[in-house]
Amino acid sequence: MNDSRKVYLDHSATTPVDPRVVAAMLPYFTQKFGNASSVHFFGQEARAAVDRARREVAALIGARANEIVFLSGGTEANNLAIRGVCEAASGHSRHLITSTIEHSSVRGICEGLGKSGWEITRLPAYEEGVVQAEDVRAALRPNTVLISVMLANNEIGTIQPIEEIAALVREERARGRRQLWFHTDAVQAAGRIPLHVDTLGCDLLSLSAHKLYAPKGAGALFVRRGVRLVSQNVGGHQEREKRAGTEGVPGIVAFGAAAKLAREEMAERSQHDQRLRDRFEAGVTERIGNVVFNGDRGRRLPHLSNISFRFIEGEGLLISLDLQGIAVSTGSACSSGTLEPSPVIRALGRNDELARGAIRFSFGKDNTEQDVEYVLEVLPRVVEKLRALSPLNREEMGRRDLEAIGQN
Amino acid sequence: MNDSRKVYLDHSATTPVDPRVVAAMLPYFTQKFGNASSVHFFGQEARAAVDRARREVAALIGARANEIVFLSGGTEANNLAIRGVCEAASGHSRHLITSTIEHSSVRGICEGLGKSGWEITRLPAYEEGVVQAEDVRAALRPNTVLISVMLANNEIGTIQPIEEIAALVREERARGRRQLWFHTDAVQAAGRIPLHVDTLGCDLLSLSAHKLYAPKGAGALFVRRGVRLVSQNVGGHQEREKRAGTEGVPGIVAFGAAAKLAREEMAERSQHDQRLRDRFEAGVTERIGNVVFNGDRGRRLPHLSNISFRFIEGEGLLISLDLQGIAVSTGSACSSGTLEPSPVIRALGRNDELARGAIRFSFGKDNTEQDVEYVLEVLPRVVEKLRALSPLNREEMGRRDLEAIGQN
């Protein structure tokens, strides 16, 4: 392993904690260590800090502080949103609409509901990796309780038409329909593009701290006032009865500090990420043949690039890059099967070879131009080396030769 | 508020993080920040750290590393244990046995199950605050799935006869019974008294990091090999399919470091806590009349003292002490109702006045003799001042006078 140089291009899996965030959190371990449910000074100090953080997280998405429920992460946020709303409604209705490109957590939750009798409609994302609002309309049934469509995909970064779907939901409500809720998983989008729950029009929105330079182990769910959901972790009055358990004060404080920084620095960060990403993609196009970019390139998160390298397979490329100090990912870092081709890339209609050869490069605020140059130097060599091994390569060449001959 | 001096006597609510634990965790925020599910170097580093922590937590309770599931806290551990086992069994059996003095999380979970059709037997704890194993035997039914009795109570510190209950369970199994599981909530006991899952004989055991000088936001459930439970947070393969969601690496690392220290320093710590606690109780007995000690004083955690001060009420005493810089608690810091008398103290058969006047003092490794002296100086004054206000006081005196007259 090349120990001299490390380039982390896996910011969609997790981000390093911003030193300013660590600094904000640090007093809450040893000095201001109270339990936010304690009545005394130590508890009040912790409670005040949690509430400050709640206001910061709310501000990041244009919500009110009392609409934010703190949780242990994005997966728990999705669990509380989807299972919570569905359980609250299960007396009368049992249909939910989601997409084929959701994060594995949403996929897994929906599978579970499917097993316990729920009807699930999974909308296609087409070649561009974007769900169509019209498909939502077509899928709506009288007993639909929940629509859960992610804001931006974690593997290919495509941004979904949340506002259009919300408009549909509003239409339905205007027609007198009740008990139809709209959830969006904004774990990848938050901190990377501006979000406002009123513009988006969603009723529930999931966040995860560790995707925006805060530590792993904290997350939040926005629950619009009036949405009824069944608490999943029970046995305590914390978080307005929506999530039992002693609040993870330091993680929450860190989340708040990171949300504030994300809000203040979003424009700057996304410009920076996008500049590097675009430079990277231009370099790849220039230097490496037989690549396919996955996901609508005009409608993507600014920091993410997903590329299928033909003839070779993701794990080998990933480990080879790792040996050169470059960290990337194949499929979703939290995804389940992986020797199986990525379900998201498959959903775009790509064949198995392209799906297995898909690599995600995700940039972050600490990456530099030099990082990109280094990767653009290493990646072509590694791809070439692996392709030199590949029998698929030869077959393709052979086929092309034959085709060329046939054309003459 | 007296800002010059702060004495924290609420270690059962939460503990300050040990600086050595902070030091162990710190690199995992900014440098070793990988997602433990990532394949590359950063991920491997995180994965290795999580597994080291898993071994440390396992060692604290004599378990195997692969029997430890990391979670967000003790409440989640209790949820996964109780709901997880009950949901796995709900096809065939729907009876569970618990006690009247469980933590509010267990109480809340059992209430929820009760609402969805489970039969719940709640065993008495008698005046001493100790459940009797014989009562468990009497409560057992053919359709009992789970026994959940805490290891040590969080309000009064009494230690429950876990080994005896486990012996009963073993007897039942020897008679060919299957699908009877035994869970114990060891959140308060861990790090304070030696625990070994094989000696205890339990199948599931809950832990919370923030009670043993690690940060809030981490916990663990011991799940003995062979115990089937339904995952509660779903949608990911983390923690051997038992708990989905990106692992909170820094919190887990901290938990591991704290577990190691707890194991190494347990004897020393509990001697220290007990010395202070006993000195405190002797002082209270000496200087304050009309007090009642709650819970079997011979069978208690070493760091905890629960005292009812007659004629006055807990919240006023608590806030008055807080104004003097002394942090204590009334009822469980995570308990629900509190203007209602503590259900645990009520379970001992105490009347409302004694239950409302119960205060928990819980000592920790950073408390000093001076802390105790300070409290012994302040507490009698505060109690006296509040009693001077109390009409109950007068009535009692009046009654005694009358009784005295009557006796002549």
Added chain:
Amino acid sequence: MPLWLLTLIALTYSEAFKDHLANPRNAGELANANAVGEETNPVCGDRLRLYLQVKAGRIEAARFLAYGCPPTLVCGSILTELIKGRSVEEATRLTRKDLLAALGGLPSRKQHAAALAIETLRAAIASV
């Protein structure tokens, strides 16, 4: 009430409030009282007893006893301060709001303590 709410409430206690809690004024019985009132809050069991010494329509002295949560104790203390030296007529006009103003406000969930104090005052005056 959940404990976290208690914490929220404790957060909002004013300095005046804390001062009265730490140093209650006019606590205890009044030997030569000629008016006494006592009320109990049926919700939480809090109890307030007020002793007055009324002379020529003027409250010469006032003392109180209280059992219950801090706002009840504090309201007792503040109440005695407010009425001492006033005419009974003035005291009769005293409202919950006056009390709340004097102690720097109370969270809504604790305002019943002020109501209890005013009721007790009325009862004591009625007993003259």
Added chain:
Amino acid sequence: MPLWLLTLIALTYSEAFKDHLANPRNAGELANANAVGEETNPVCGDRLRLYLQVKAGRIEAARFLAYGCPPTLVCGSILTELIKGRSVEEATRLTRKDLLAALGGLPSRKQHAAALAIETLRAAIASV
């Protein structure tokens, strides 16, 4: 396979393994091969093709092509190293274990890669 298992597996790759992955030996086609074998793993779709140049019962040259997960690539590389210069008879006796020993072991879930390599070797030898 869950990704966390992949991570566990990656943790256990030996230095020899990583070296072969970074610098595969004898990669590519062999122009003057007189024996070729190709096998595909039906589970994961991994594929290995082996070219041999056999002269007088001795393997003078060996090259390979592989598609699939790293152990498959590495097994191809190591296999060619192990058989080059050996007699066909010796090569026939080569087992999965020899291969595993040469690459410093493989986690059990990846050992099928070694099996694939040995099968491919047998197929190539059979084609002589």
